[in-house]
């Protein structure tokens with residue numbers, strides 16, 4: 574399989590260089606990448622690659638999907654890689670793991686081709702980390718449910734065709750017991766998108782507010798079980814967090830490689846910046862930091878394939894790898910001096926794009942909370 578993976582890696586890298594690199598800066602300025610990119614990604618077999626063939630996927634191993642994450646991050650195109658992870662590694666796998674046969678047949682082949690873009694809407698203006706407190710409501714009305722509420726910070730908000738909406742269906746039980754997941758098509762009356770949010774990084778990424786005003790959906794749009802959504806969310810967050818950890822290591826490896834080249838050619842006081850002891854020691858520290866996390870996420874990927882990756886361990890990988898990414902981008906930017914602060918240099922983008930990795934998919938603090946529960950159990 575290693576040979577196949579390396580062959581696939583070459584293809585992904587070629588695609589990135591030919592189809593992403595030439596236009597990325599323009600998409601950053603436009604503050605969103607074009608919708609057609611999804612179709613192109615689908616045509617090149619880069620969406621939801623590890624879905625079974627019966628649903629249009631390539632039936633590839635999980636590592637192929639993680640490789641895509643790693644390569645987009647390494648190439649410093651996180652504003653594409655992140656939305657792809659939401660679509661391929663989160664939404665498609667919610668459907669695969671929890672969906673009915675009819676739901677899978679309806680959405681998955683179109684998600685593989687890029688005709689249907691997926692989003693998952695958990696966060697609300699008043700509730701992020703404390704997911705149990707979502708206030709978007711879905712009230713039964715005959716055989717239907719009527720959804721009211723609003724969501725924010727939703728990746729793929731502008732381009733999505735299918736949104737997994739987390740809504741409260743039972744007010745009389747504790748939060749974790751009265752939440753349901755709904756599949757909402759973006760053309761359902763009452764659904765609307767707010768503005769594409771302005772961010773400090775990931776400019777080309779699509780991140781929006783979403784509004785649900787008397788959105789009527791049939792009971793058949795429930796994903797999983799009525800009132801059972803919270804436990805399902807917790808189960809699926811393992812893969813989401815692992816994908817984030819994998820992208821953190823890929824991004825750190827990429828920015829470190831670029832920085833090594835930069836310090837070799839940049840001169841100060843008559844010698845290359847690479848020759849100062851501070852530079853050499855700093856690079857030694859950063860390379861060690863990256864390598865430790867490479868080993869850990871490779872172990873976590875294998876645990877995931879073996880069905881043994883538990884919530885505490887994946888939380889360790891998410892907090893550790895994303896905090897490491899923060900240290901590495903900061904160190905690398907410093908070694909670039911003033912040029913590191915200029916948008917023209919990739920390290921400046923790596924720096925701002927890295928910041929959110931410690932926030933979305935569960936903040937570092939929430940990861941520590943989850944780890945500590947298992948440590949003290």
Ligand SMILES: Cc1cc2nc3c(=O)[nH]c(=O)nc-3n(C[C@H](O)[C@H](O)[C@H](O)COP(=O)(O)OP(=O)(O)OC[C@H]3O[C@@H](n4cnc5c(N)ncnc54)[C@H](O)[C@@H]3O)c2cc1C
Pocket residue numbers: 659693694695696699700701702703725726727728729772775780929932933934935936937938939942
């Ligand atoms: C670019 C971007 C993309 C995103 N994409 C999506 C998406 O596709 N779908 C989606 O649903 N959401 C998405 N999010 C939302 C993201 O998951 C939340 O922002 C995140 O979970 C944190 O929630 P919050 O912003 O409400 O912060 P809050 O929960 O308000 O947290 C504020 C601070 O309090 C800390 N805190 C909270 N609770 C505790 C605690 N118990 N102990 C210690 N500290 C605590 C937090 O760690 C944080 O430092 C995205 C966010 C961003 C920025």
